[in-house]
Amino acid sequence: MAVLQSLPVEVLDQVIGYIHPEVDWDLAQRTKSDIRSLSSARLVCRQWNSLATAHLFRTIYLVHDAEELFQTWNNMLDSNSVKNAARRVVFNSAPGEGCGEQPMRDWCESGEHPSFTRAISRLNEIKSVQSVELRFSDKCLGEEETDRFWFEDVEEIGSRKNTLIAVFEAIREYNAQRSAANRIASLKIENLQNIPLPEFTTSELFKTVIEALTTIELRIAEEYREDGPDYNVYLIERQTFEPYLLAHWLTPLSGHLTTLSLCFNEGWGVLPGYFDGKGLQFKNLKTLNLGHLVIAHHGQFDWVLAQTTLETLRLDTCYIATHLHSYDRAQLKQWNVRKHDWVEVDSTIYACYKDYDVVYTFSGTWETVFGNIRKSLVKLRHFGFYSGSDRNYSLSFRSPGGKGTQLSNYRYVAFDQGMASPWVRPKTSEGSINFGYNAYINPAKDHYDGDSRAFEELLSAVRTR
Numbered sequence: 001m002a003v004l005q006s007l008p009v010e011v012l013d014q015v016i017g018y019i020h021p022e023v024d025w026d027l028a029q030r031t032k033s034d035i036r037s038l039s040s041a042r043l044v045c046r047q048w049n050s051l052a053t054a055h056l057f058r059t060i061y062l063v064h065d066a067e068e069l070f071q072t073w074n075n076m077l078d079s080n081s082v083k084n085a086a087r088r089v090v091f092n093s094a095p096g097e098g099c100g101e102q103p104m105r106d107w108c109e110s111g112e113h114p115s116f117t118r119a120i121s122r123l124n125e126i127k128s129v130q131s132v133e134l135r136f137s138d139k140c141l142g143e144e145e146t147d148r149f150w151f152e153d154v155e156e157i158g159s160r161k162n163t164l165i166a167v168f169e170a171i172r173e174y175n176a177q178r179s180a181a182n183r184i185a186s187l188k189i190e191n192l193q194n195i196p197l198p199e200f201t202t203s204e205l206f207k208t209v210i211e212a213l214t215t216i217e218l219r220i221a222e223e224y225r226e227d228g229p230d231y232n233v234y235l236i237e238r239q240t241f242e243p244y245l246l247a248h249w250l251t252p253l254s255g256h257l258t259t260l261s262l263c264f265n266e267g268w269g270v271l272p273g274y275f276d277g278k279g280l281q282f283k284n285l286k287t288l289n290l291g292h293l294v295i296a297h298h299g300q301f302d303w304v305l306a307q308t309t310l311e312t313l314r315l316d317t318c319y320i321a322t323h324l325h326s327y328d329r330a331q332l333k334q335w336n337v338r339k340h341d342w343v344e345v346d347s348t349i350y351a352c353y354k355d356y357d358v359v360y361t362f363s364g365t366w367e368t369v370f371g372n373i374r375k376s377l378v379k380l381r382h383f384g385f386y387s388g389s390d391r392n393y394s395l396s397f398r399s400p401g402g403k404g405t406q407l408s409n410y411r412y413v414a415f416d417q418g419m420a421s422p423w424v425r426p427k428t429s430e431g432s433i434n435f436g437y438n439a440y441i442n443p444a445k446d447h448y449d450g451d452s453r454a455f456e457e458l459l460s461a462v463r464t465r
Contacts, residue, residue, distance in 0.1 A: 057085040062119055064095035068103040070119040077122045087130045089123060093163045094137035094155045108158035116166070123170040124177065131186035131215070134167050136160055138265065139224040140193045142235045154224060160193055164200060168209050175212050186215035188261070190397065194222050194241035201248035210253055217261035217289070218249070219397045220268070233272055233422050239335060242273040246280065254282045263291030263316070263397050267413065267423040270296040270321060272335040277303025287312040289400045294413060294423065296321040296362050297341045301369055305376040313377065314384035316396050316403065319413035319425075320369070322443045323435050324360045325352060326417045332358075350436030359436065365443075366411055367450035374458045383462045385455070387411035407455045409444040 060082065062073045076082045095104055107113035123129065137155040175183040187209075200206055210216075220241070222232050232238060250260075260282070269275045280303050288310055295301055295318070304313070324342065326332055332339075342360035350359055373380070386396070386403040387410040396403050409431030414424045416435060426433050431444030444451075 057082045059088040059090060060086045061090045061092060063092045064099045066099055068095070068099060068113070069115050073119050074122070077125055083126050084128075086126045087128060088133070089126065089129055089131075090133040090135060091120060091163075091167055092135050093160065094135075104159060107162055108156045111158075111162045113162075120166045120170050121173070124174045126174075128182065129174065129184050131188065132167065132171060132184055133188040133190065134163070136163070136189070136191040136193065136221070138191045138221050140191070140221055142223040142237050143195065144236060145223065157193065157195055160195075161197060161200065164197075165205065168205050171209050172205060175209070180212075183212045185213055186217075186259075187213055188215075188217040190219045191221035191265075192218055194220050194237045194264075196237075196240055196244040196248070198244070198248065207252070211256075213253065214256060215259040216249075216253060216257060217259070217397070217400075218245075218263070219261075219291070220245075220264040222264075222266055232266065233417070239273045242268060242275040246275065246277065250280060254280060256284065257282050258284050259287040260285060261289035261291075261397065261400060262293075263289070265292070267292055267294040267319065269300065270294045271332075271337045271415065274336075274338055275300075279303075280306070282307055282309070285309055289314045289316065290318055291316040291397060293318040294321050294415075295319070295364060295369065296324070296415075297338065298364060298368075299341075301372070305372055308377065309379060310377050311379055312382040312384075313373065313380060314382075314386075314400055316384070316386050316400075317410075318387065319411060319423075320362075320364050320366060320443075321413050321415055321423075322362050322364070323350070323433075323441055324362070324415040325350065325436055326358050326415075327352075327354065327356050328417065329356070329358055331417075347436070350439040350441075352436045352439075365447045365450060366407075367447060367454040370451070370454035370458045374454075374461045379465070380462055381465050383458060405459070407452055411451070412443040412447075414441065 057076070060073075060076055062070060065071060103113050103116070107116065123132070137153070139154045140160070141154050141156070143157070171184050171187075222237065223235055250262075253260075278299075285307050286309060288304065288307060290304070293315070325347070339360065341364070342362055345359050345361055347353070347357040347359040352359055373383070382401075384401055384403070384405050386406065387408050388403075388406075409429055410426050412426070412431065412433070414433050414435045415422055416424050424433055424435060426442075426444065430442070432440050432442045435441045
């Protein structure tokens with residue numbers, strides 16, 4: 001102990017910090033032994049108590065309780081030690097099991113939940129908040145769903161909107177009472193529903209808060225359906241949200257954002273909605289994290305290549321779609337699907353014999369994408385690429401860069417309107433995809449040589465910069 005006590009405070013602080021790694025215990029499903037160890041460290045002496053407290057309460061969480069009084073949260077913020085230590089605040093929006101239903105029903109319908117809004121407003125009591133995270137439930141229903149009786153554990157649109165407003169109001173109040181250097185500059189929203197809310201994003205409240213942001217991380221959720229994700233394709237939000245996201249969230253941030261994470265729970269970018277990033281230019285963007293992006297046009301990735309200030313680029317569970325099958329041409333026309341760069345082929349090759357079947361192929365490869373990244377993003381010093389199962393997708397959104405970079409055979413995908421899930425991923429590590437009616441494709445195998453060469457050339461270029 002005498003040796004430890006003789007260490008400089010900065011070194012001792014790092015040692016104690018190793019007891020408490022920066023992870024979300026609920027997500028990583030770790031034991032809380034490290035919390036108990038850190039709590040025990042507080043009992044050693046006053047110096048250890050001060051250092052350990054700073055680590056223990058660096059991140060604090062607001063969670064619902066059965067009485068909806070948020071007593072744990074309020075007890076923490078009644079402590080000056082906690083208020084001085086906290087740097088990251090996580091607001092959990094949706095109540096868990098055992099929580100009362102009536103307060104949340106009132107919150108959804110009338111915007112009344114005094115104990116919840118008071119708890120959120122206490123953000124201003126914390127001395128030095130660096131980042132705020134807002135976590136919604138991943139279960140939501142869209143505007144067109146009217147029969148909500150059969151759906152449980154769904155966080156309603158009204159509740160989500162009122163929580164967004166309450167959190168933004170708390171951030172605005174916090175920033176208004178601090179200098180520009182001490183304002184909240186980082187916002188992460190998990191499971192932001194893919195519902196356009198133009199009345200919110202055109203408000204002075206929204207504009208005031210985002211003016212101070214240099215980091216924004218968004219994970220987008222879509223309507224929850226027990227009867228299969230294929231039904232999500234036909235929902236109006238899947239057609240309207242991506243253009244709205246571009247115009248209302250990304251473009252207003254383009255002048256001052258340095259870090260952007262943009263992840264969806266389902267494949268995005270191609271159809272039924274199309275993300276047209278042409279002309280989107282972030283002046284100071286250093287880090288870009290993309291999740292579940294699907295590429296199916298040759299110029300679709302150009303908006304990323306245009307961000308020439310990038311130093312870090314991570315592509316997590318992103319795909320190139322080489323084959324697309326529809327059994328309804330009229331539906332494609334209604335969606336206004338962009339078919340440039342696609343070649344219509346004989347559908348019978350893929351055992352699609354119906355008159356209404358239509359099959360397209362796209363010639364894009366990761367070889368081309370990797371090559372373009374290497375040539376265009378000349379300041380890139382960190383490149384992450386992970387294309388595996390979605391098992392750790394939530395964890396990677398909360399901790400970008402936590403996955404190892406690898407060129408797996410999961411990097412290609414197909415769209416099949418007739419399947420239970422329209423974005424058909426490889427079922428095994430060999431890369432084979434079940435496409436059409438009892439047919440198989442394997443673009444990962446077909447393009448392995450070119451992809452692997454370009455991948456290694458990109459990594460080599462990044463390492464030497």
